Amino acid sequence: MIRAVIFDxxxxxxxxxxxxxxxxxxxxxxxxxxxxxxxxxxxxxxxRPFAPARLRQWFGEELDYDAVRQRRKDMMEECLDRxxxxxxxxxxxxxxxxxADGITTAVATATDPxxxxxxxxxxxxxxxxxxxxxxxxxxxxxxxxxxxxxxCEQLGLKPEECLAVEDSPNGVLSAYRAGCKVVMVPDQTxxxxxxxxxxxxxxxxxxxxxxxx
Numbered sequence: 001m002i003r004a005v006i007f008d009x010x011x012x013x014x015x016x017x018x019x020x021x022x023x024x025x026x027x028x029x030x031x032x033x034x035x036x037x038x039x040x041x042x043x044x045x046x047x048r049p050f051a052p053a054r055l056r057q058w059f060g061e062e063l064d065y066d067a068v069r070q071r072r073k074d075m076m077e078e079c080l081d082r083x084x085x086x087x088x089x090x091x092x093x094x095x096x097x098x099x100a101d102g103i104t105t106a107v108a109t110a111t112d113p114x115x116x117x118x119x120x121x122x123x124x125x126x127x128x129x130x131x132x133x134x135x136x137x138x139x140x141x142x143x144x145x146x147x148x149x150x151x152c153e154q155l156g157l158k159p160e161e162c163l164a165v166e167d168s169p170n171g172v173l174s175a176y177r178a179g180c181k182v183v184m185v186p187d188q189t190x191x192x193x194x195x196x197x198x199x200x201x202x203x204x205x206x207x208x209x210x211x212x213x
Contacts (some may be wrong), residue, residue, distance in 0.1 A: 011045075011188065013091045017188055045171040050141065106151050108175075116134055131155060133150060
């Protein structure tokens with residue numbers, strides 16, 4: 001029985017994942033590195049210590065991860081402040097229906113707590129979640145299971161009682177490793193054969209997620 005739904009945020013609830021795909025390469029280019037689109041896609045939801053390790057594997061141990069990441073964040077924030085943030089279709093309706101049904105909800109995101117609160121406020125999703133969990137609160141980010149295990153602990157539920165809704169392979173793997181049932185709503189790419197092994201279901205959109213629950 002599903003007692004709670006835990007959502008990834010970027011690319012699942014709000015349409016921001018595409019900006020990471022744009023601004024990781026742009027930030028790296030300012031430091032003299034060339035990131036391919038395939039490499040940028042593989043960074044989706046990738047947390048510490050995996051993200052810095054992967055970039056140094058690609059571009060060398062001398063890469064200043066913190067400086068590159070800060071530049072990426074600054075560029076992305078400038079863009080979002082200028083263009084605004086959009087919800088993914090059906091996001092508000094889904095969380096409203098879950099709240100009306102008395103189903104516990106949470107967010108488990110790689111984004112820091114301050115920006116998580118900001119993004120949810122700007123997209124009208126603030127106040128619909130019982131817990132907001134950031135990867136900054138756990139030892140390792142996605143694809144390690146830490147963030148989902150912590151989210152389940154905070155909700156007072158077993159992982160198998162929770163449905164995770166994710167859009168990226170790293171997020172799917174994190175939730176699966178924690179023991180949650182995982183529904184993928186693909187954003188930038190479709191689920192590949194490896195990712196499908198970890199899925200309870202694939203939904204074309206958030207409207208379908210409610211039917212799965």
